[in-house]
Amino acid sequence: MDAVQDIAPPLVAHLIYRLDIGGLETLLVDTINSMAPGRYRHAVICLTDYTDFAGRITRPDVALYALHKPAGLALGTHADLFRLLRQLRPAVLHTYNLGTIEYAATAWAAGVPVRVHAEHGRDARDPQGINPKHNLLRRLVTPFIDRYVPVSRDLHAWLERVVRIPARKLQLIDNGVDTERFRASADAGAEPWQGDGAFVIGTVGRLQDVKDQATLVDAFALLRRQLPDEKLRLVLVGDGPLRARLETQLNTLGLQDCAILAGPRSDVAPVMRSFSLFALSSIAEGTPVTLLEAMASELPVVATAVGGIPDLVAPGVNGALAPARDAQALAAAIAPYVQDRALARRHGVAGRARVEQQYSMQAMLAAYVALYDELCQTKTTPRTPDKAKKAITPCAE
Template sequence: MADVGQGRAVSPRARTPHADGGRALMSSRPLRIVHVVPTLDVGGLENGLVNVVAALPEFAHAVVSIGPLGAFAQRLPRTVEQVTLGKAAGEPMRLAMFRLLRVLRRLEPDLVHSRNWGAIEAVPAAWLAGVRAIVHSEHGRELADPEGLNARRNRFRRLLAPLIDRIVTVSDDLKTWLEETVKLPGAKLLVIPNGVDTERFSPARRLEGRQALQVSDETTVVGTVGRLNGIKDYPTLLTAFAEVARRAEHVRLVFVGDGPQRAALEAAAAALGMKERVSFLGERTDVPALIAGLDVFVLPSIAEGMSNTLLEAMAAGRPVVATGVGGTPELVEDGVTGTLVPARHPAALTKAIDGYLWDAGLRTAHGEAARARAVMEFGLASMASRYRDLYRALAARREAV
């Protein structure tokens, strides 16, 4: 992984295309950043990417998807070049890495930012391409390794760490995992929490949301937004809701989103006798209104980095019931902005939902506190500013070398 010059190994990054005469060019043009992601399907990581790119128009962005581009590709600004490597499931990482290497040599970025395990091959590819600065971020753990204990993956993370200038996590929980379990150097780790657009997600859209949900004022709507996959543990939510619904005729459950578990969840709802009380809305473009139209937002995940949809629910002034996993306790203040419950615990989930169902005053108090916290601590502008500072600092440092 090195070239040879004057009898010694030379990192490709020491012979970057922008070296020497390219330094003057860098100062007169926008910083070129290539973001590498596993896919551009619907998800929290992808949502965060779209937010960062849209909030930093002063940079020249390109997005490379290791797999299919997916639905979120449509949300990126039109000025952003999009590339898919078309990696198939089970295809060796090295093949995608060499395809990515060719793309990076064509794009000649100043900085590459890869996200999550599914795009980690971008790190050696960027190093080989001579990219000046490399950032890798972890946004959450995968269903295949929810505790982050996979020894092979963690060895590979340690192997690549010297090639990375900065490793970003979206929560303190993920930073602690990388430092204490994976054994990455703490000096390279940086926490940048996700941010939320508190104007787009707002209680002001409640009437619009109730109309979109087609429910009356007397109906209490419990809902969730996310990809319908195993790590969200929606079967536990269905079990808990069925118990709640048997005691309350006026309550409904809404799923917003799609995914591989949709058919199984629909079948489970029918088997529980809840087919008429549970709605699966699929992917929607009016998510801000739908969230504002809910009475209680539920996130039953078995693992989380820092949930974007949870932040969106808080910004919309919704009380939250969530499992106390990953970075969620860093967002939800138990008993103040929402209620935390153990993962995979239907009875606890039932009790928490019940507590809001019969107490409109509690829903209002926790919802208002959640909104206030989202506005004060997790605004989109704050997140964008921290990424802007990081990108500029790394590019300037590399330019000076």
């Protein structure tokens, strides 16, 4: 009996491009922290590196590795990962997004029995997911992947119809959010942008092309002109390559006194509670974690109708939608909430109810545990892909 009790739970190795502040990274950390320790152990392997954000992993038994992959093909990284996987002997390799997908073949060669690949969204270089080279790679590695996990219905349909991944290899798992940490509160904190009855339009995310915060800034400028008697503030939380450009844009539009580049924040939950409305101006998304966090915080949400966002936002119920890259439409969608605070409260409450019904952390964790259990129980021949062996040429990053 003691020998059975001493057997360690199976190890899941999560392969991510870089562990830094972001929606996918937050979801990964929350998954590891929240999953029952007795079911699976976890290790995080970063193809490049990790930042202080890794400190958000609170489980003491989680190993963290950085392979320091250089730009380009970097064939040596495959060898480094092969050796590491042979050392760790995980039961599952869980890869995330295009930057890690080719390493499923490396995991097969290293004898990892189960390979799972999650698609959380596409980037600004290919927002529609039609790049033929990338989609060819996705198809070529299919024999080495046991299950693709899209996190939105839009991504599921794209993988099946555009990329042409077999339906039997697809499993939709909705992202989840911690509804205890993200909630409304009478104590909304004391952020510098609060006070004076101002209506605070906030967003959280990396400052990069795919999030298109520049359109949100233009929409805010339009709102200021359309509603001159309203006290409006805009708060952009996050950091990234667009920060300098956004700062210049704010100064050019004369918004520097009412718009704040707040930088990265690790305490997102209280920051959310300081907003009056959450806005997301992305040109591509899966199921955005920050949008779920905002809904759980009882904020009305106004977002672009891209990716999995229409699955979350029911216009007239918990928020509003606007076309991507359309500042005028985005401003028009936000304006009713500025003018009717009771409407904002009603839609915020409805958003919280929607998260509790379908997008809880508990539901997501149960789905991943069930997937790992199913594949670990059925995979008995770790080195045989389910189609003929193919030579895989890693693509450039």
